[in-house]
Amino acid sequence: MTTINEAKLATKAVWAGEKDYLVHGATQVPVIPSVAFGYDDMDEWYEVAIGQKKGHIYGRNTNPTVQAFEDKVKVLEDAKAATSFSTGMAAISNTLYTFLRPGDRVVTIKDTYGGTNKIFTEFLPNMQVDVQFCETGNDEQIRAETEKGCKILYLETPTNPTVKITDIKKCAEAAKEAGALVIVDNTFATPINQNPLALGADLVIHSATKFLGGHADALGGVVVGNDTTLVEAIYHYREINGATMDPWAAYLLLRGMKTLDLRVKRQAENAMKLATYLQKVEHVEAVFYPGLVDHPNHEIARAQMSGFGGMLSFAVKGGVDTVRDLLPKLQYANRAANLGAVETTVGPARTTSHVECTPAERAAMGIPEGLIRVSCGVEDADDILQDFKQAFAAVRVGV
Ligand SMILES: *Cc1c(COP(=O)(O)O)cnc(C)c1O
Numbered sequence: 001m002t003t004i005n006e007a008k009l010a011t012k013a014v015w016a017g018e019k020d021y022l023v024h025g026a027t028q029v030p031v032i033p034s035v036a037f038g039y040d041d042m043d044e045w046y047e048v049a050i051g052q053k054k055g056h057i058y059g060r061n062t063n064p065t066v067q068a069f070e071d072k073v074k075v076l077e078d079a080k081a082a083t084s085f086s087t088g089m090a091a092i093s094n095t096l097y098t099f100l101r102p103g104d105r106v107v108t109i110k111d112t113y114g115g116t117n118k119i120f121t122e123f124l125p126n127m128q129v130d131v132q133f134c135e136t137g138n139d140e141q142i143r144a145e146t147e148k149g150c151k152i153l154y155l156e157t158p159t160n161p162t163v164k165i166t167d168i169k170k171c172a173e174a175a176k177e178a179g180a181l182v183i184v185d186n187t188f189a190t191p192i193n194q195n196p197l198a199l200g201a202d203l204v205i206h207s208a209t210k211f212l213g214g215h216a217d218a219l220g221g222v223v224v225g226n227d228t229t230l231v232e233a234i235y236h237y238r239e240i241n242g243a244t245m246d247p248w249a250a251y252l253l254l255r256g257m258k259t260l261d262l263r264v265k266r267q268a269e270n271a272m273k274l275a276t277y278l279q280k281v282e283h284v285e286a287v288f289y290p291g292l293v294d295h296p297n298h299e300i301a302r303a304q305m306s307g308f309g310g311m312l313s314f315a316v317k318g319g320v321d322t323v324r325d326l327l328p329k330l331q332y333a334n335r336a337a338n339l340g341a342v343e344t345t346v347g348p349a350r351t352t353s354h355v356e357c358t359p360a361e362r363a364a365m366g367i368p369e370g371l372i373r374v375s376c377g378v379e380d381a382d383d384i385l386q387d388f389k390q391a392f393a394a395v396r397v398g399v
Contacts, residue, residue, distance in 0.1 A: 004075055009192055010261035017071030021064050029068045031251040035059045061239045069250040070222065072257055073212065076191040077204055079224035081231035083238060084250070088187065088207025089115045090243035091221030095203060096152070098237040099181060102128035104151040109136040109166060111159040111365050113185065114354045136164040137297055143174040150178060156185035158301070161313045161349045161373040162288045162366065163188070165297035168304055172200030187211070192264040193307040197226055208253050210340030211310070214263050218252035220245050263342060263378050267310025270376040270384055275312045277385050281392055283322060285315040310376040311339060313349070319370035322395060323348050327372065329391035332379055339375035344384060346374050
C-alpha cells in the first residue's frame with residue numbers, strides 16, 4: 001500500500017483528507033455544526049485546551065469538517081500545514097497582518113486581485129507598511145526591488161484578469177536571498193496546474209470560493225505551507241480575529257474538490273479552444289491566455305504550470321458599448337462577478353475583479369474598459385464556441 005501523498009492529483013482530490021473524519025461507517029465526511037465540543041474529564045479538556053492533546057474546543061478555533069477541508073488542500077498542494085478562512089480575502093489579509101509591522105516593506109505586482117490591491121494601496125499604508133508595486137511580468141524589476149530588502153514578496157500568477165505570468169522560481173530565489181517570505185496566490189492556477197511551494201514559495205493562498213469549490217455555492221479561503229511555525233502563526237491570528245470557515249461551507253468545498261482534477265482539465269481545454277477562436281473574431285482587439293504561443297510569458301507558463309487554466313480575457317473593439325451589446329446575448333454564460341465555477345461565467349473587469357478601482361487606476365494597470373473576463377465552465381466546447389459565434393454575429397457596434 002502507498003500513502004495518499006504518493007497518489008496522482010485526481011486520486012488525491014477524491015480521497016485525501018477524509019478517512020479520519022468518517023463516522024458510523026459513513027463514506028462521506030459529515031457536517032458538524034456544533035459550536036463547542038464537550039468533555040466530562042476536566043483534565044482531558046484542559047490538555048486539549050492548551051494543545052497538549054488533539055481535539056476540538058470551540059468552533060472559532062477548529063472544527064472537524066473544516067479540518068477535513070484543510071487536510072485535503074494540504075495533500076493537493078503537497079504541504080505540511082494548512083489553515084482555512086471564511087473567504088479568500090480573509091486568508092490574504094490575515095496572512096499579511098500576521099507578519100507585517102510598521103516600517104516593513106512589501107514587494108508585489110501591479111495586477112493582483114482587486115481586493116488584494118486595495119490592501120496594498122489603502123490598508124497597509126495606513127499601518128505604515130511601505131508597498132513597492134512592480135510591473136507584472138517584469139521579473140527583473142521584481143528581483144531588483146526584492147534584493148533591496150523586503151519582509152514579503154507577494155505574487156499572484158496567472159493574474160486577474162489579464163492572465164499575466166510571473167516566474168515564481170526566479171523571483172522566489174531573489175526573495176530568499178533577501179530573507180523575505182514568498183507568498184503566492186494560486187487561485188487561478190489551482191493545485192492541479194501549479195505548485196508554488198515546489199517553486200520556492202513559503203506560503204500558498206487560495207480563494208476556495210473559486211476553482212477549489214467549483215460550484216459557486218460556498219465562500220472560503222485557505223493558506224498552506226511547509227513551515228508549520230509560519231502556518232501556526234497565521235492560524236493564531238485567525239483564531240483570535242475570527243475569520244473562521246463555516247462547517248457548511250467546508251462540506252460544500254470538500255464535495256466540490258472531489259472533481260477538481262476533472263473540472264480543471266476540461267476548463268483548460270475549453271479555454272484553449274475559446275481563446276484560439278477569439279483571436280480570429282473581427283470584434284476582438286486582443287486575447288489574453290497563457291496557453292497561446294504569442295502570450296508574452298507563454299514559455300514561463302509552460303515551464304511552471306502543468307496546464308494553462310480555465311481563465312482568459314479579451315478586449316473588444318468599441319469598448320464598453322460592445323461589452324453592453326455582446327454579453328447579454330450569450331446563452332450559456334452567467335454574467336456575474338465569480339469565476340472557477342462549472343458554468344461559464346463572463347464579466348467586464350470594471351464590474352468584477354477591479355470594481356474597487358477607479359478608471360484611472362485600471363488604466364494604469366493596463367486593464368482596458370472593454371476587457372471581458374471569461375471563466376470557462378465544463379460545458380461542451382462546441383456549444384460554448386457556437387454561443388459566442390451567435391452572440392458576435394448579432395453585435396452591431398465595435399467592428
Ligand atoms: C476571488 C479571488 C480572491 C478573493 O477571494 P474571496 O473568496 O472572494 O474573498 C483572491 N484572489 C483571487 C485571485 C481571486 O480570484
